[in-house]
Amino acid sequence: MPYELLRDAITGNQLEVYLQPILDLRQHRLTGAEALSRWHDPQLGQVSPDNFIGLAEDTGLISDLTRWNLNASLRHLARARRQVPDMNLSVNLSPRMFAERDIAVQIASALDVWDTSPEAVTLEVTENALMEDPALSLRLLTSLRDRGFGISIDDFGSGYSSLAYLKQFPATELKIDRSFVMDMQSDARSVQLVRSMIDLGHHLQMHVVAEGVEDATTLELLTRMGIGAAGPVDDRPGAPPADACGRRGRRGRHHPRTAHPHGV
Numbered sequence: 001m002p003y004e005l006l007r008d009a010i011t012g013n014q015l016e017v018y019l020q021p022i023l024d025l026r027q028h029r030l031t032g033a034e035a036l037s038r039w040h041d042p043q044l045g046q047v048s049p050d051n052f053i054g055l056a057e058d059t060g061l062i063s064d065l066t067r068w069n070l071n072a073s074l075r076h077l078a079r080a081r082r083q084v085p086d087m088n089l090s091v092n093l094s095p096r097m098f099a100e101r102d103i104a105v106q107i108a109s110a111l112d113v114w115d116t117s118p119e120a121v122t123l124e125v126t127e128n129a130l131m132e133d134p135a136l137s138l139r140l141l142t143s144l145r146d147r148g149f150g151i152s153i154d155d156f157g158s159g160y161s162s163l164a165y166l167k168q169f170p171a172t173e174l175k176i177d178r179s180f181v182m183d184m185q186s187d188a189r190s191v192q193l194v195r196s197m198i199d200l201g202h203h204l205q206m207h208v209v210a211e212g213v214e215d216a217t218t219l220e221l222l223t224r225m226g227i228g229a230a231g232p233v234d235d236r237p238g239a240p241p242a243d244a245c246g247r248r249g250r251r252g253r254h255h256p257r258t259a260h261p262h263g264v
C-alpha cells in the first residue's frame with residue numbers, strides 16, 4: 001500500500017468515521033460509541049484498518065491520522081449531544097503519540113474547537129501501549145485525566161501480564177478483551193475469568209465494558225455478573241454516525257452479532 005495514498009487520504013479528508021455502539025446493560029439502551037476510522041480508496045477499495053493503521057504507525061502518519069480521527073469524531077459527538085446530552089464517545093490513542101510535544105494540550109484544544117466537554121470523551125489505550133514507556137504513559141495519562149478525560153484500558157487481559165500498572169495508571173475504565181467474552185458459552189474458565197475481571201474493575205472503582213458480545217445469551221450472562229456496558233451491539237462492524245446516533249436513544253433488548261472493530 002503506497003504511503004502517498006494514505007497521506008493524501010488523511011490530508012484530503014477522504015477517510016470516514018464509523019461508530020461502534022456501546023450498550024448500557026442496566027438501562028438496556030445505547031449510551032455511547034467507539035469512534036473508528038474507515039478508508040475506502042477508489043483504487044484499493046475497502047482497506048483493512050489493520051493495514052492502514054499499521055502503515056500509519058510505521059511511516060509517522062499516525063499523529064496525523066489520530067488528529068483527523070479525533071476532530072472528525074468530536075464533530076459528530078458535538079452534533080449528537082445537542083439532542084442527547086449524555087452521549088459519550090471513546091477514541092483510540094496510539095502509543096506513538098505519547099512522546100509528541102504538548103499532545104495533551106492538542107487533544108484538549110480539539111475539544112474547544114467543537115465545544116465539547118472532556119467528561120464526554122474516553123481515550124482508549126492498550127495494556128501493551130502503557131508498558132512501552134511506563135513513565136511517559138503515566139505522565140501523559142495523568143495529565144489527560146486531570147483535564148477531565150476518561151481513560152480506558154483496551155483489550156484488558158490479552159496483553160501485559162502484570163497487574164502492577166493498575167495501581168499506577170489513572171484508568172477509569174476496563175474493556176475486557178473479546179477473546180474471553182466470545183468463549184463464555186463454551187468455556188467455564190472464561191466465565192470465571194470474566195467474572196474476576198469485572199469484580200477487579202469494580203473494586204478499583206472503574207467502569208467495566210465487555211467487547212465481542214455476539215448473542216443474547218452472552219449478554220444475559222454479563223448482565224447477571226453486574227457488568228455496566230457491552231459492545232459491539234450492532235450487526236455491522238461499525239456504522240455511519242447518522243445511523244448509530246439515530247439508534248442511540250432506543251430502548252429494549254438488543255441482540256448483538258459478530259463485529260470486529262479495529263484501532264484508531
